[in-house]
Amino acid sequence: MSDIFISYAREDRDEAKTLAELFQQQDWSVWWDRSIPPGRSFDEVIEEALGAAKCVVVLWSKNSASSDWVKSEAAEGLHRKILVPVRIDSANVPLEFRRLQTVDLSDWKGDAGHLELGGILEAVAANIKGVVQRPPNEGKRRKPIKPVLTVLAIVTLLAAGFAFYKFAGGGARLGSRASPSAIPENASPAGEELMRTPELGLEFWQRDQKSLMFATQAEKPITRVFLKRAPFEIRCPHFEGAAQICAWSDASIFDAIVAAKRIEDIPYFSPGTGRADTEFGSASLGLSNLSHHHFVPERRRAISSQQDSIFFSSLMNVEDGKKLTDWPTVYLVVFVNLNQTDEIDSHEYECLILDFGK
Known part of the structure; x- marks a missing residue:
């Protein structure tokens, strides 16, 4: 069975497919295409895939927020503490799920430069005990990936180069207009950089x-x-x-x-x-x-x-x-x-x- 279960409303199938492809580029197994094999009931297949998943990614939208199926699937992920919530439009997240930090992709147009995409990958990797891999080597024969994933690879490499440049001492000093987010002179990081705090999402x-x-x-x-x-x-x-x-x-x-x-x-x-x-x-x-x-x-x-x-x-x-x-x-x-x-x-x-x- 698949490690990742994507919960979504059928109207949001295109968004689910895009995220599924993003996960598959990391060589992660994803269950998202809700085609039911002959002789199997819908709820039986869903329950089996959901129970086997190590991470549940729910796509909150105006459609899914009113779906009992989606809310039930998300509740299972919440109960097992493996839920990664993603908001894909301006709809309010259902009340019982609001205490979790939700990744906001409501303004996402499919480009991989969106700041929250890295957070999704890290959150999913933590649940499935995986790692976020670097882009595949050019020498490998792979199916052409979509522009969104190509841009993501470029952004990842640029971020790595930026971090090296800063820690090597080449970055602008505090307050420099050339680099508004320059690392302070007294910075001596001893661990990984965080997008937000791990427990409360600050x-x-x-x-x-x-x-x-x-x-x-x-x-x-x-x-x-x-x-x-x-x-x-x-x-x-x-x-x-x-x-x-x-x-x-x-x-x-x-x-x-x-x-x-x-x-x-x-x-x-x-x-x-x-x-x-x-x-x-x-x-x-x-x-x-x-x-x-x-x-x-x-x-x-x-x-x-x-x-x-x-x-x-x-x-x-x-x-x-x-x-x-x-x-x-x-x-x-x-x-x-x-x-x-x-x-x-x-x-x-x-x-x-x-x-x-x-």
């Missing part, structure tokens, strides 16, 4: 540019974010619950949070420690190891139907109320009670280090 942005993030090599998963000494925003999926953010001057706050620990036993997330003192767009990130910012959905700025923004204009010491003009390194814990329980789950929080450049 992104950090400054002046409409995404900031660099790297996974650090530590006992506890920690994401290191490189920022300029300037206002920044955290972009997150449209969670139904509050985004709770604790910031502090050292890593001791990381030790206070662990999976299966009761929320009331975490000093800065226990009941009564939340702060909701300012509206979005004018907040100072307050440093305190005994309290947290409490951003309910109404206090987050919706920038799309799937993503919210939390803006911080400065840093502040909560104890004395003074602004920190030197922009020190900040240690951050972000928690969202996705399961609505009294205990922390490992998929509900992120530990981050915000490294502000010189």
Whole structure:
């Protein structure tokens, strides 16, 4: 049976076929063509293919969002924690699936330069225990691939060359107009570069540019974010619950949070420690190891139907109320009670280090 199961509405067959071909170019097995062999029932074949799959990719659209079949297939993938959701038009994702980070291909025109395509491949590879391969050698005899895949190969090679150029010291310095996303001078990445944080799907942005993030090599998963000494925003999926953010001057706050620990036993997330003192767009990130910012959905700025923004204009010491003009390194814990329980789950929080450049 196939490793990847694509769930889609029949009206979206062309989009499903394009993604299936993208996966097949990675030499991954895909079940997507819903032709039923003689003597077999439709639901029997679907159930067999779905049960054997290691990854379920669901294509959310106006058609699939109202399909009981698609929602049932997606629910199975969600239950088994192998679901990769993809939105292919402007339709809202069904309510029960909104807590997952959804890949947004609503503006995709078939070109492989779309930034989210790499994220799809990485997410699928993680589920099927595979790797994203380089484009096939020119010397191999293969069927001609579509232009979309050719462009993807070129983009992959350019990205690799760009990364080498930067880490070799040839890149522009922080703030250079020649390269707006230049790696800060103090950057010393110890792990893989991330498109977003692994658990909550967070992104950090400054002046409409995404900031660099790297996974650090530590006992506890920690994401290191490189920022300029300037206002920044955290972009997150449209969670139904509050985004709770604790910031502090050292890593001791990381030790206070662990999976299966009761929320009331975490000093800065226990009941009564939340702060909701300012509206979005004018907040100072307050440093305190005994309290947290409490951003309910109404206090987050919706920038799309799937993503919210939390803006911080400065840093502040909560104890004395003074602004920190030197922009020190900040240690951050972000928690969202996705399961609505009294205990922390490992998929509900992120530990981050915000490294502000010189």
